Amino acid sequence: MPKHDTPLLDELEKGPWPSFVTDLKRQAATKPECWDILGQVELSYKDRITHWKHGGIVGVFGYGGGIVGRYSDVPKQFPGVAHFHTVRVNQPSGLYYSTAKLRAICDLWQKYGSGMTNMHGSTGDMVLLGTTTPNLEPLFYDLTHDLNQDLGGSGSNLRTPACCLGKSRCEWSCYDTQALCHFLTNKYQDELHRPAFPYKFKFKMSGCPNDCVAAIARSDFAVIGSWKDDIRIDQAAVKGYIKGEFPSNGGAHAGRDWGKFDIQKEVLDLCPTNCMWMEGDTLKIDNKECTRCMHCINVMPRALRPGLEQGATICVGAKAPILEGAQFATMIIPFVKVDADSEYEAVTENIEKIWDWWMEVGKNRERVGETIQRVGLPTFLKVMEVEPLPQHVREPRSNPYIFWQEEEVEGGWERDIREFRKRHAQ
């Protein structure tokens, strides 16, 4: 495969940030199709438009997702990328790897693909970029037989679930996000590989309200760790922060002189519910008023920790703006125990209630958050068999247009207009 001149892309070899152009050129030494990636992208830089064709349905037998078809619209110029399908490989929970596992993936992709990857795709998969249709079945055979790994999701199915690193290396995680993510991914393999939904459906699991996987912004079903009891306080460490023995926010602001740590200004005054105060040098928290925003814990990680009665809040229906506008997930279940011994029943029963309903009433390409918008939150709460709570809304409705049910109204809706006219002239 000939080298292509890439004067525009070469400009992206300059500067301090790692250059994907330099990396592609390096890989081209052993995977010459990388020259054709560079060539086609250079052409896009010149033309200021993509040169990939729309779609193309390819896959491995028995799966409806996991491979995304991709073809060049200038295949004669760049035969190395004429077929350039994407393979999504399901990532391990928390994105931890042994080098043995990673090298095996690299060898697989050396054999069957372009040598280029995304670590990782937006949803969380390892994304292998660029292979041909004839290579798909052999690649899948080796992936499952030799690497003991599987594809992720694509299309109108359960997308590959993803989580934050949870309890593996974070002191704030209120449940084991990795275990739940692994369990749900395995439990719902059929839904992941064989599209049967109106549209995509995403699970994301964050261990605390800091929400490092952005579950509340981009998952149809978000499980976000939280706690019910009191924030744990180490008063000696509080004094340590006040005296300046420990850096605020775990040292996150150490690059600039923000002055001496001021617990009043930096913690108490920034508490959204004003539920903290000092009595002498003792920190007090009125935990009944706390909404678990995490700010005070973030600022003083040695002194404050989430409570011990831990679980999760379930929020439903987030999505990016296409089509009806962006939505955050709506809080539906205030608190569940995330419990491996019960096989996470409190989580799975809610998932399955949503699916049973959405698969019936959801329209083609309608995310569950849009279905909820269409039918209204009250209807969805009935579907979920959840008692309406003041916590479900930021504020009560300001219009009086209630969809009363006939059985709620004394005497029902059947009335006789002639009886009415006897007392009320036309």
Next chain:
Amino acid sequence: MGYNPDKPMEDRITDLGPPHYGELMPPVIQKNFGKWLYHEITQPGVLMHKAESGDECWTVRVGAARLISIDHIREICDIADKHCGGYVRWTTRNNVEFMVDSKAKVQPLLDDLKSRGNKFPIGATGASVSAIVHTQGWVHCHTPATDASGVVKAVMDELFDYFTSMTLPAQVRVALACCLNMCGAVHASDIAILGIHRKPPMIDHDAISGLCELPLAISACPLGAVKPIKATNSKGEEVKSVKVNAERCMFCGNCYTMCPAMPLADPEGDGIAILVGGKVSNSRAMPKFSKLVIPFLPNTPPRWPETVAAVKNIVDVYAKDARKYERVGEWAERIGWEKFFEKTGIPFTIKSIDDYRLAYDTWRTSTQFKFTSHIK
């Protein structure tokens, strides 16, 4: 052994799921799982997590392009084998984390990383700009309105000092999506770089009946701008097709997603919008959407100078003006969006006034506002 094309179903294995994470974590992580006490960032890019056992996990975080080669991954493996017992992880923002179990092992790891040119920039901790999460762009996608990897590279070159330091009022999360589908879900980012189209789709009457289900193409439009018509193809034959009422088109591209005979990408029409002030964390304020402040910047490869300058300006003004802990959106809301436009010097245009769904919620229904230079 291996795949036998004559017997494709022989020995087939499916539905394996992902590998179990347990054996893929370093021993210090496995041992102290769920028993961490606190963490501290000891210098930019270096985190120490302290466990109840007294053990420490030291993590060195480095940036990476999301688009990386297997040779690059193998180099990461070489480093992990040499320093980290053969374990490594990625963050949700495409950074790579090398973990060691004692402070003494940190400096040799840092020295090694620094010896490898600009491949492994150390940073992305605390009040910094972390790596930009992004989509495929011209490298691999069929619907983009801009490139992804190139814009990200150019912006990160400019923001590099913010990546390797911790001088900002809070973390700044930058994200890029190369079209309105937003595979990158940039709608809750401190700064979102978003590829947009500005020309309505063209209709390929020669191809449409073979490529598309017309009812799906018609119902794909959220504004009812796609209507069925009888058209004439290039052979002079009458065919069933569609037309687009351009006045109602909001350039979302959903019709093209459903129907390949309705392409809308264009070198002049496409470009970048900038949205700011989103967040996903519940810390202090509730999660917020990003708001559109710059409706259009042109696609100017290879280094998108207009976009780079716009992002840098917003970060610089925020860095100077915001209070400690304030995210970009919290800062803008405290000072008022009218002040945000004044301080950043970004011209306010009618295109920042919402006229789509739920728009009314964003209009000012109060006499409370600040007199800025906008009011003559």
